[in-house]
Amino acid sequence: MPNATATRTEMTESPAGTAATAAPATREEGRYLTPPVDIYETENDLVVLVDLPGVGQDGVDVRVDDGLLTIQGRTTPQRGDDPAYREFGLVSFHRQFQLSDQVDHEKITGELRHGVLTVRLPKAEKVKPRRVQVTVAS
Amino acid sequence: MNGGVWTVFEEMDRLRRDLDRVLGGTRSGRGDLPSFGVAFLPAEAPRAYPLVNIHDDPERYRVDCLAPGLDPDAIEISVTGSQIALSGRKTGLDQIPAERWHRVERATGHFQRTINLPGEIDRDGVAARYRDGILSISVPKAEKSRPKSIPVTVA
Numbered sequence: 001m002p003n004a005t006a007t008r009t010e011m012t013e014s015p016a017g018t019a020a021t022a023a024p025a026t027r028e029e030g031r032y033l034t035p036p037v038d039i040y041e042t043e044n045d046l047v048v049l050v051d052l053p054g055v056g057q058d059g060v061d062v063r064v065d066d067g068l069l070t071i072q073g074r075t076t077p078q079r080g081d082d083p084a085y086r087e088f089g090l091v092s093f094h095r096q097f098q099l100s101d102q103v104d105h106e107k108i109t110g111e112l113r114h115g116v117l118t119v120r121l122p123k124a125e126k127v128k129p130r131r132v133q134v135t136v137a138s
Numbered sequence: 139m140n141g142g143v144w145t146v147f148e149e150m151d152r153l154r155r156d157l158d159r160v161l162g163g164t165r166s167g168r169g170d171l172p173s174f175g176v177a178f179l180p181a182e183a184p185r186a187y188p189l190v191n192i193h194d195d196p197e198r199y200r201v202d203c204l205a206p207g208l209d210p211d212a213i214e215i216s217v218t219g220s221q222i223a224l225s226g227r228k229t230g231l232d233q234i235p236a237e238r239w240h241r242v243e244r245a246t247g248h249f250q251r252t253i254n255l256p257g258e259i260d261r262d263g264v265a266a267r268y269r270d271g272i273l274s275i276s277v278p279k280a281e282k283s284r285p286k287s288i289p290v291t292v293a
Contacts, residue, residue, distance in 0.1 A: 036243035040234045051244050053206040053271035084194035087186070088204045115206030115271015 032094040035073065044128065046103060046121040053115040054090040062110045062119060069097040069108070071117065102127040187249045188224070188273070196285050199255050199277040206271030207244070213268065215275065217261040222275060225250040257283030 038049040048071075052060065055073035063070050073093035099105060103121045111118045188205035201222060205213075213226040230246030231239055258280035266275045 036245070038231055038242050038244050039240035040231055041238045041240060046240075049207075049244060051206045051271070053204050056270050082193075083191035083202070085190075085192040087189040087191060114208060114210070114268065 031091045033091050034095050035071070035093040037095065044123055046123065048097075048117075048119040048121065050093075050095070050117040050119070051115065052093050052112070052117050055093065055112070055115065055117075057112060059092075060110070060112050060117060062108070062117070064099065064105050064108060067099045067101070067105070069099050069119070069121075071095050071097075071119065073117070186251060187245070188251065190251075190253060192253070192255070194256075196279075198279055199257075199259070201253055201255075201275040201277065203273040203275070204271070205273050208268070208271075208273070210268045213266070213273065215264070215266055217259070217264055217277075220255045220257065220259050221252055222255065222264075222277065223250070223252045224273075259283070 035050050035052055037051075040047050050071055050073075052073035054075040056076065059074035059076060061070075061072040061074070063072075071093070075090040075092055077090070099121070102124050104124045107122045109120045111120075188203040190204075191202045193200040193202070203224065205226075205228070207228055208226055209229075214224070216223045225248070227248045228246045230244060231242060232246075255277060260278040260280050263278035264275065266273060268274075
Protein backbone atom coordinates (compact mmCIF):
# COMPACT_ATOMS: atom_id res chain seq x y z
CA MET A 1 0.00 0.00 0.00
CA PRO A 2 2.38 2.70 -1.17
CA ASN A 3 0.08 5.61 -0.37
CA ALA A 4 -1.11 4.54 3.03
CA THR A 5 0.85 7.34 4.60
CA ALA A 6 -0.40 10.05 2.26
CA THR A 7 -1.72 13.09 4.02
CA ARG A 8 -5.42 12.77 4.68
CA THR A 9 -6.75 16.00 3.36
CA GLU A 10 -9.65 16.67 5.62
CA MET A 11 -12.76 18.37 4.40
CA THR A 12 -15.30 19.60 6.85
CA GLU A 13 -18.95 20.16 6.30
CA SER A 14 -19.92 23.72 6.78
CA PRO A 15 -21.79 23.74 10.09
CA ALA A 16 -25.22 25.29 9.90
CA GLY A 17 -24.56 27.66 12.77
CA THR A 18 -21.29 29.21 11.70
CA ALA A 19 -22.29 29.40 8.05
CA ALA A 20 -25.03 31.82 8.96
CA THR A 21 -23.22 34.64 7.23
CA ALA A 22 -22.76 32.68 4.02
CA ALA A 23 -26.00 30.70 3.85
CA PRO A 24 -28.54 33.43 3.18
CA ALA A 25 -26.59 34.74 0.22
CA THR A 26 -26.19 31.35 -1.45
CA ARG A 27 -29.50 29.67 -0.83
CA GLU A 28 -32.74 30.71 -2.42
CA GLU A 29 -36.22 30.29 -1.03
CA GLY A 30 -37.85 26.90 -1.38
CA ARG A 31 -37.68 23.35 -0.12
CA TYR A 32 -34.30 21.70 -0.09
CA LEU A 33 -33.01 18.30 0.83
CA THR A 34 -29.49 17.60 2.03
CA PRO A 35 -28.27 15.04 -0.48
CA PRO A 36 -26.25 12.09 0.80
CA VAL A 37 -22.58 12.19 -0.19
CA ASP A 38 -19.62 9.84 -0.33
CA ILE A 39 -16.17 11.35 -0.05
CA TYR A 40 -12.96 9.49 -0.73
CA GLU A 41 -9.40 10.34 -1.46
CA THR A 42 -7.08 9.30 -4.23
CA GLU A 43 -3.44 10.13 -4.67
CA ASN A 44 -4.19 13.42 -6.40
CA ASP A 45 -7.81 14.25 -5.63
CA LEU A 46 -10.57 14.35 -3.13
CA VAL A 47 -13.65 12.94 -4.80
CA VAL A 48 -17.18 13.82 -3.70
CA LEU A 49 -20.10 11.74 -4.97
CA VAL A 50 -23.53 13.29 -4.51
CA ASP A 51 -26.86 11.60 -5.22
CA LEU A 52 -28.99 14.12 -7.10
CA PRO A 53 -31.87 12.14 -8.64
CA GLY A 54 -34.02 14.13 -11.04
CA VAL A 55 -31.43 16.84 -11.57
CA GLY A 56 -30.43 17.39 -15.17
CA GLN A 57 -27.47 19.16 -16.71
CA ASP A 58 -29.26 22.49 -16.50
CA GLY A 59 -30.22 22.12 -12.88
CA VAL A 60 -26.86 21.45 -11.30
CA ASP A 61 -24.77 24.23 -9.84
CA VAL A 62 -21.39 23.75 -8.21
CA ARG A 63 -19.52 26.80 -7.03
CA VAL A 64 -16.63 27.75 -4.80
CA ASP A 65 -16.79 31.02 -3.01
CA ASP A 66 -14.13 31.98 -0.51
CA GLY A 67 -13.34 28.39 0.37
CA LEU A 68 -16.98 27.35 0.61
CA LEU A 69 -18.05 24.64 -1.84
CA THR A 70 -21.75 24.88 -2.62
CA ILE A 71 -23.52 22.06 -4.42
CA GLN A 72 -27.00 22.83 -5.59
CA GLY A 73 -29.35 20.73 -7.70
CA ARG A 74 -32.64 21.91 -9.03
CA THR A 75 -35.26 19.41 -10.13
CA THR A 76 -37.74 20.35 -12.79
CA PRO A 77 -41.37 19.44 -12.09
CA GLN A 78 -42.45 16.86 -14.61
CA ARG A 79 -45.34 17.16 -16.93
CA GLY A 80 -48.56 16.01 -15.28
CA ASP A 81 -46.80 15.08 -12.08
CA ASP A 82 -49.75 13.98 -10.03
CA PRO A 83 -49.24 10.29 -9.39
CA ALA A 84 -52.03 8.01 -8.22
CA TYR A 85 -49.63 6.51 -5.70
CA ARG A 86 -46.74 8.52 -4.35
CA GLU A 87 -43.71 7.59 -2.30
CA PHE A 88 -41.36 10.39 -3.21
CA GLY A 89 -41.45 13.98 -4.29
CA LEU A 90 -38.71 15.62 -6.27
CA VAL A 91 -37.30 18.56 -4.39
CA SER A 92 -34.14 20.50 -4.91
CA PHE A 93 -30.85 19.77 -3.20
CA HIS A 94 -28.40 21.96 -1.36
CA ARG A 95 -25.23 21.21 0.54
CA GLN A 96 -22.12 23.11 1.47
CA PHE A 97 -18.62 22.14 2.49
CA GLN A 98 -15.80 24.20 3.88
CA LEU A 99 -12.68 23.53 1.86
CA SER A 100 -9.25 23.57 3.36
CA ASP A 101 -6.40 25.31 1.56
CA GLN A 102 -4.96 21.87 0.84
CA VAL A 103 -7.33 21.71 -2.11
CA ASP A 104 -6.63 23.58 -5.32
CA HIS A 105 -9.75 25.72 -5.54
CA GLU A 106 -9.13 26.69 -9.16
CA LYS A 107 -9.10 23.19 -10.60
CA ILE A 108 -12.31 21.71 -9.23
CA THR A 109 -14.31 19.79 -11.84
CA GLY A 110 -17.76 18.24 -11.80
CA GLU A 111 -19.50 15.56 -13.81
CA LEU A 112 -23.15 14.52 -13.69
CA ARG A 113 -24.12 11.02 -14.70
CA HIS A 114 -27.28 9.02 -13.97
CA GLY A 115 -28.30 11.36 -11.19
CA VAL A 116 -24.95 11.24 -9.42
CA LEU A 117 -22.67 14.26 -9.34
CA THR A 118 -18.94 13.59 -9.10
CA VAL A 119 -16.87 16.55 -7.93
CA ARG A 120 -13.12 16.23 -8.14
CA LEU A 121 -11.06 18.46 -5.91
CA PRO A 122 -7.38 18.23 -6.84
CA LYS A 123 -5.01 18.41 -3.93
CA ALA A 124 -2.71 21.37 -3.82
CA GLU A 125 0.82 20.60 -4.92
CA LYS A 126 2.21 21.07 -1.43
CA VAL A 127 0.19 18.23 0.09
CA LYS A 128 0.78 15.67 -2.64
CA PRO A 129 3.06 12.88 -1.57
CA ARG A 130 6.49 13.43 -3.04
CA ARG A 131 9.11 10.82 -3.45
CA VAL A 132 12.56 12.00 -2.60
CA GLN A 133 15.33 10.74 -4.78
CA VAL A 134 18.09 9.30 -2.69
CA THR A 135 21.52 9.18 -4.17
CA VAL A 136 24.03 6.77 -2.86
CA ALA A 137 27.43 8.25 -2.30
CA SER A 138 30.15 5.97 -3.42
CA MET B 139 -63.76 3.77 28.06
CA ASN B 140 -62.83 1.99 31.31
CA GLY B 141 -65.10 3.97 33.57
CA GLY B 142 -63.83 7.36 32.43
CA VAL B 143 -60.15 6.59 33.01
CA TRP B 144 -57.94 7.97 30.29
CA THR B 145 -56.23 4.92 28.86
CA VAL B 146 -53.14 6.60 27.58
CA PHE B 147 -51.52 3.51 26.10
CA GLU B 148 -54.63 2.59 24.19
CA GLU B 149 -54.76 6.11 22.89
CA MET B 150 -51.14 5.99 21.82
CA ASP B 151 -51.64 2.68 20.11
CA ARG B 152 -54.64 3.98 18.25
CA LEU B 153 -52.72 7.08 17.22
CA ARG B 154 -49.88 4.93 15.92
CA ARG B 155 -52.28 2.80 13.90
CA ASP B 156 -53.98 5.87 12.50
CA LEU B 157 -50.63 7.29 11.48
CA ASP B 158 -49.60 4.00 9.89
CA ARG B 159 -52.76 4.05 7.86
CA VAL B 160 -52.33 7.65 6.78
CA LEU B 161 -48.71 7.15 5.84
CA GLY B 162 -49.41 3.97 3.90
CA GLY B 163 -48.50 1.01 6.04
CA THR B 164 -47.92 -1.16 2.98
CA ARG B 165 -44.34 -0.01 2.77
CA SER B 166 -42.34 -2.90 4.19
CA GLY B 167 -45.19 -3.34 6.63
CA ARG B 168 -43.83 -0.70 8.95
CA GLY B 169 -45.49 2.45 7.85
CA ASP B 170 -42.21 4.26 7.57
CA LEU B 171 -42.14 7.66 6.06
CA PRO B 172 -40.31 7.49 2.79
CA SER B 173 -37.05 8.90 3.96
CA PHE B 174 -34.41 9.63 1.42
CA GLY B 175 -31.24 7.63 1.18
CA VAL B 176 -31.62 5.55 4.29
CA ALA B 177 -32.26 2.20 2.69
CA PHE B 178 -29.62 -0.43 3.45
CA LEU B 179 -28.66 1.10 6.74
CA PRO B 180 -27.18 -1.53 9.02
CA ALA B 181 -29.47 -2.76 11.79
CA GLU B 182 -32.55 -1.57 9.97
CA ALA B 183 -35.04 -3.93 8.45
CA PRO B 184 -34.82 -3.71 4.67
CA ARG B 185 -36.96 -0.94 3.38
CA ALA B 186 -38.60 -0.57 0.06
CA TYR B 187 -36.04 0.46 -2.52
CA PRO B 188 -36.35 2.11 -4.91
CA LEU B 189 -39.18 4.40 -3.92
CA VAL B 190 -41.80 4.59 -6.65
CA ASN B 191 -44.49 6.92 -7.88
CA ILE B 192 -47.22 5.34 -10.00
CA HIS B 193 -49.15 7.37 -12.52
CA ASP B 194 -52.44 6.01 -13.75
CA ASP B 195 -53.11 7.41 -17.21
CA PRO B 196 -56.02 6.16 -19.33
CA GLU B 197 -53.80 4.23 -21.71
CA ARG B 198 -50.93 3.20 -19.48
CA TYR B 199 -49.35 3.12 -16.06
CA ARG B 200 -46.10 4.91 -15.52
CA VAL B 201 -43.89 3.75 -12.69
CA ASP B 202 -41.17 6.24 -11.73
CA CYS B 203 -38.42 4.88 -9.51
CA LEU B 204 -36.03 7.06 -7.53
CA ALA B 205 -32.77 5.25 -8.16
CA PRO B 206 -29.71 7.40 -8.82
CA GLY B 207 -26.37 5.93 -9.76
CA LEU B 208 -27.35 2.61 -11.30
CA ASP B 209 -25.71 0.98 -14.27
CA PRO B 210 -28.60 0.90 -16.79
CA ASP B 211 -27.40 -2.43 -18.19
CA ALA B 212 -27.61 -4.03 -14.78
CA ILE B 213 -31.24 -3.17 -14.08
CA GLU B 214 -33.46 -6.23 -14.36
CA ILE B 215 -37.12 -5.66 -15.07
CA SER B 216 -39.52 -8.56 -15.47
CA VAL B 217 -43.27 -8.75 -15.88
CA THR B 218 -45.49 -11.50 -14.48
CA GLY B 219 -49.23 -11.07 -14.77
CA SER B 220 -49.77 -7.51 -13.67
CA GLN B 221 -46.70 -7.50 -11.48
CA ILE B 222 -43.46 -5.73 -12.30
CA ALA B 223 -40.32 -7.00 -10.62
CA LEU B 224 -37.24 -4.81 -10.39
CA SER B 225 -33.84 -5.79 -9.23
CA GLY B 226 -30.31 -4.53 -9.51
CA ARG B 227 -27.38 -3.29 -7.59
CA LYS B 228 -26.07 0.11 -6.74
CA THR B 229 -22.33 0.20 -6.34
CA GLY B 230 -20.67 2.49 -3.88
CA LEU B 231 -17.05 2.76 -2.89
CA ASP B 232 -16.36 -0.96 -3.33
CA GLN B 233 -13.35 -0.29 -5.50
CA ILE B 234 -11.84 2.19 -3.08
CA PRO B 235 -9.88 0.86 -0.11
CA ALA B 236 -11.59 1.72 3.16
CA GLU B 237 -8.73 3.78 4.54
CA ARG B 238 -9.37 6.30 1.77
CA TRP B 239 -13.00 6.90 2.68
CA HIS B 240 -13.95 10.11 4.41
CA ARG B 241 -17.70 9.88 4.30
CA VAL B 242 -20.08 7.16 3.22
CA GLU B 243 -23.70 8.26 3.28
CA ARG B 244 -25.12 7.07 -0.01
CA ALA B 245 -27.24 3.96 0.01
CA THR B 246 -25.68 1.05 -1.85
CA GLY B 247 -26.25 -2.64 -2.29
CA HIS B 248 -28.55 -5.09 -3.98
CA PHE B 249 -32.21 -4.30 -4.24
CA GLN B 250 -35.34 -6.07 -5.32
CA ARG B 251 -38.87 -4.80 -5.45
CA THR B 252 -42.13 -5.98 -6.93
CA ILE B 253 -44.93 -3.62 -7.82
CA ASN B 254 -48.48 -4.84 -8.23
CA LEU B 255 -50.45 -2.86 -10.74
CA PRO B 256 -54.20 -2.76 -10.25
CA GLY B 257 -55.27 -3.69 -13.78
CA GLU B 258 -54.31 -6.07 -16.54
CA ILE B 259 -51.35 -4.97 -18.60
CA ASP B 260 -49.94 -5.53 -22.05
CA ARG B 261 -46.68 -7.21 -21.16
CA ASP B 262 -45.16 -6.91 -24.61
CA GLY B 263 -45.45 -3.14 -24.62
CA VAL B 264 -43.53 -2.47 -21.41
CA ALA B 265 -40.70 -0.03 -21.94
CA ALA B 266 -38.20 1.51 -19.53
CA ARG B 267 -36.07 4.60 -19.68
CA TYR B 268 -33.36 5.73 -17.27
CA ARG B 269 -32.69 9.42 -17.07
CA ASP B 270 -31.08 11.62 -14.43
CA GLY B 271 -31.26 8.84 -11.89
CA ILE B 272 -34.95 8.18 -12.35
CA LEU B 273 -36.09 4.93 -13.90
CA SER B 274 -39.36 5.43 -15.70
CA ILE B 275 -41.26 2.31 -16.72
CA SER B 276 -44.13 2.70 -19.13
CA VAL B 277 -46.68 -0.11 -18.88
CA PRO B 278 -49.51 -0.11 -21.43
CA LYS B 279 -52.83 -1.31 -20.10
CA ALA B 280 -54.52 -4.31 -21.65
CA GLU B 281 -57.44 -3.42 -23.88
CA LYS B 282 -60.02 -4.46 -21.30
CA SER B 283 -58.46 -2.40 -18.51
CA ARG B 284 -58.70 0.81 -20.47
CA PRO B 285 -61.59 3.06 -19.75
CA LYS B 286 -64.27 3.02 -22.43
CA SER B 287 -66.37 6.06 -22.79
CA ILE B 288 -70.09 5.41 -23.15
CA PRO B 289 -72.04 7.80 -25.32
CA VAL B 290 -75.28 8.96 -23.83
CA THR B 291 -78.20 9.04 -26.21
CA VAL B 292 -81.19 11.17 -25.53
CA ALA B 293 -84.41 9.22 -25.80
